[in-house]
Structure formats: C-alpha cells, structure tokens
Amino acid sequence: MRALILLGLVGFAAQLVDGSLGMAYGVTSTTLLLAIGTNAAAASATVHLAEIGTTLASGISHWRFGNVDWKVVVRIGIPGAVGAFAGATFLSSLSTEVAAPVMSIILLTLGVYILVRFTAFGLPRGNLGKPLRRRFLAPLGLLAGFVDATGGGGWGPVGTPAILASGRLAPRKVVGSVDASEFLVAIAASVGFFVGIGSENIDFAWVAVLLLGGVIAAPIAAWLVRHIPPRILGSAVGGVIVLTNVRSLLRSDWIKASGGVQTVAYLVIAVVWAAAVAYSVREYRRDKANESVEAVESAESARQRRGAEEEPASA
Template sequence: MRSLIVLGLVGFAAQLVDGSLGMAYGVTSTTLLLAAGTNAAAASATVHLAEIGTTLASGISHWRFGNIDWKVVGRIAVPGAIGAFAGATFLSSLSTEVAAPIMSIILLTLGVYILVRFTAYGLPRHNLGKPLRSRFLAPLGLFAGFVDATGGGGWGPIGTPAILASGRLAPRKVIGSIDASESLIALAASAGFLVGLGSENIDFAWVGVLLLGGVIAAPIAAWLVRHIPPRILGSAVGGLIILTNIRTLLRSDWIGAPGDVQATVYIAIALVWAAAIAYSVREYRRNKEHESVEAVEAVETELRRPRAEEEPTPA
C-alpha cells in the first residue's frame, strides 16, 4: 500500500513538472521505477500506459488555457508516434541486463542536457511569430519519439528545448503543444510494448496510481505554466535525473563502483546541482529586475512625450 501511495505522489509531482516545463514526466517516473528495481522495458511500458491518460488530461487543460498551437501538434505528433512504436519494439527485444544500463545512460544524457540548457541559457524568445516548418518538426518528432520509448522519457526533453531554441513560439505555446501531442506518442509506444512484451509483465495497479496522480496534477500544471520560472524548475529536475541515474549506473554490473567511490560521486553531483539552482535563481532575479527597470523607463518616456508635444515652439 505504501509503495502505491509513493507512486501516486511520483505521478503527481512528475506531471506537475511536465505540465509546467513541457518535459520530465516520463524521465522522472521511469528513473524512479528503475531505482526501485523494475525491469527496464516494463518500467517504460508502465509509464507510457499511464501517460495516455495524463497527457490527454494535460492537453485538455492546456487547450482550456489557450496554450496550444495545433499546427505544431499536427506536424510533430504523427512522426513522433512512428518513432515511439519503433523504439518500444526495439527496447522489448533487449535483455534486462543490457536494457537497464542503456536506459540509464539515455536518461542521464537527457538529465545533463536539461540541467545545462536551462541553467546556462534559460528560455530564448527571439524569432517569435515565425513559422515552424514540417522539415524541422517531422525529423524532430521521429527522433524524440524513438528516444522517448527506449529511454522511458525524452519526448519533452528533446522536443521542448529544440522548439524553444528556435525562438519562434511563445514558451507556454511550446509546452502546451508538446504536452498535447504526447498522447499519440504514449499510445504508439504502449502499443509497441504490448506487442513486444505482452501484458503479463506490466503491473496495471502501478499504471493506475501513476495515472491518478498525473490527472490530478494536470490542470494545476497548466495554470502554473504562466507563473513558475522554467529556468529554476529545469535546473532542479535536471539535477534529480542525473543523480538518480548515476546511482543506477554505478551499481550496475557494467561499473560496480565501491561504496566510497559512489559517495564521492554523489557529493560532487549534489554540489554542482546546488550551484546550478543557485545560479538559475540569481539569473532569474536579475532578469526580472532588468525587465522591471525597462518597464519603468518605458512608462516614464510615455509620460514625458505629451508634455514635450505641448511645449511652444521657440521663436
């Protein structure tokens, strides 16, 4: 019973992050399932089955808040579903001994990317309003869908930063569109796992609890996306993913690191993680202060303009 409650909280927290950041539900949930000793393919299958419902709830919530660009959804979702089905069948064919470390490496790579991307650069906003073309979105969707299924997550960590980096879509629209399209990716990946694994290797009680937690969090996250600083959240989530997957790799048969080495690595990662969060907080506050100063200057300029126009012209 306790494990189910913990899973429900994991689903809630993961969807809260995913719905407000546009990533990390699958990566966070799969990471924790792997840490609990779940089979790699079964962990990814469990998460993707839950995501069918959570992403649908999240998509509806984002639609109600006007956070979706349906043209982007249409161009990225179908290639993403094809990639997800292929990735699920590929992962199902691997042995547990091979699959678990491979998945941890994928998740670790995504965690490093999330941490560096959001800590160092924040959210780009240039090129807003320019169209996103199919020749960019289709390959992106295919690749992100494949990694999502094989890594237990990756649709958001790959798709969201890639579209944000283009600077052509407002951040809340990027997050809402990625979340809305993920329902099709989760459905395709789940179909691939059911074909490759069958249903006997999946704990549907875990699926249900993860789903329940995610559905409760979805509308809250869609509202919070306008208020939570994504830069800080990205740094926090990236560090968590790195720390958890380093733990899995160090304890795997591939490495088998002794306890003192593991402790040293954990301390080093924790220090880097804390520094990254502190830096993100500082940069966020500095940017807010800069924006406030610019806003005040703009108001003062606007207030001075009528007075200048009323002054008599010198003779």
C-alpha cells in the first residue's frame, strides 16, 4: 500500500512539473520505477499507459487556459507517434541486462540537458510570432518520439527546449502544445509495447495510481505555468534526474563502482546541483528586478511624453 501511495505522489509531482515545464513526467516516473527494480521495457510501458490519461487531462486543461497551438500539435504529434512506436518495439527487443543501463544513459543525458538548459539559459523569448515550419517540427517529433519510448521519457526534454529555442512561440503555448501532442505519442508507444512485450509484465495497479496522481495535478499545472519560475524548477528537476540515474549506472553490471566512488560521485553532483539551483534563483531575481526597473522607466517615459503633449495645448 505504501508503494502505491508513493507512486501516486510521484505521479502528482511529475505531472505538476511536466505541466509547468513541458517536460519531465516520463523521465521522473521512469527513473523511480527503474530505481525500485522494474525492467526497462515494463517501466516505460507502465509510464506511457498512465500518460494516455495524464496527457489527455493536461491537454484539455492547457486548452481551457488558452495554452495550445493546434497547428503545432498536429505537425509534431503525428511524426512523434511514428517515432514512439518504433522506439517501443526497439526497446522491447533488448535484453533486460542491456536495456536498463541504456535507458539510464538516455535519462542521464536528458537530465544533464534539462539542468544545463534551464540553469544557464532560462527561457529564450526572441522571434515571437514567426511561424514554425513543418520541416522543423516533423523531424523533431520523430526524434523526440523515439527517444521518449526508448528512454521512458524524453518527449518534453527534446521537444520543449527545441521549440523554445526557436523563440517563435510564447513559452506557455510551447508547454501546452507539447503536452497536448504527447497524447498521440503515449498511445503509439503503448501500442508498440503491447506488440513487443505483451501485458504480462505491466502492473496495471501502478498504471492506475500514476494516472490518478497525474490527472489530479494536470489542471493545477496548467494554471501554474503562468506563474511558476520555470528556470528554478528546471534546475531542480534536472538535478534529481542526474543524481538518480548516475546512481543506477554506478550500481549496474557495466560499472560496479565501489562504495567510496559512489559516495564521492553523489557529493560532487549534490554540490553542482545546489550551485545550479542557487544560480537560477539569483538570475530569476535579477531578471525580475530588471523587469521592474524597465516597467518604471517605461511608465515614467510615457508620463513625460503625455506632459510634453499637454503643454502646447494648454499654451
């Protein structure tokens, strides 16, 4: 019972992060399932089955708050579904001994990317309003879908930063559109896993609990995306993913690191992680302070212009 409650809380927290950042539900949930001994294909299948419900709830919530661009959803979601089906069947064909470290490497890479991306760069906002081309979105969706299925997560970490980096879509619409399109990816990946491994390795109670936690969090996250500081949240989540998957790799048959090596590695990651979060907090506060100064200067400039226009009239 404790395990189910924990999974429900993880599903809630993961969807809260995913709905606010446009990434990390699958990466966070799969990382936990791997940490408690679930085999790679079954972990990814469990998460993707839960995501059918969570992404539907998240997509509807984002749509209700005006966070979805449906052209982007179609242009990235359909290629993403193709890539996810291919990735699911590929992962299903690997042995457990090979699949677990491979998935940990993919998750670790995505965790490092999230940590560095949000800590160092925050959210780019240039080029807003310019169209996103199909020739950009289709290959991106194909790659993100394949990585998502093989890594148990990755649709958001690959798709969201790439679209944000283009600077052509408002951040809240990037998050909403990526979350809405993930519904197609989750369905395709789930079908691929059923074809590859069947249903006997999937614990449907775990699926239901992850789904319940995610569905509860979805509308809250859709509202929070307008208010939460993504830079700080991205740094925090990236650190969790990096630490957990380094732990899995160091304990795997590929490395079998000694206890001392593991302790040193964890301490180094913890220090870097804490520094990253602190830096993100500092940069966020500085950006907010700069925005306040610019707002005051803009208001003062507007007041002076009005005063200059009123003087000739009164004369």
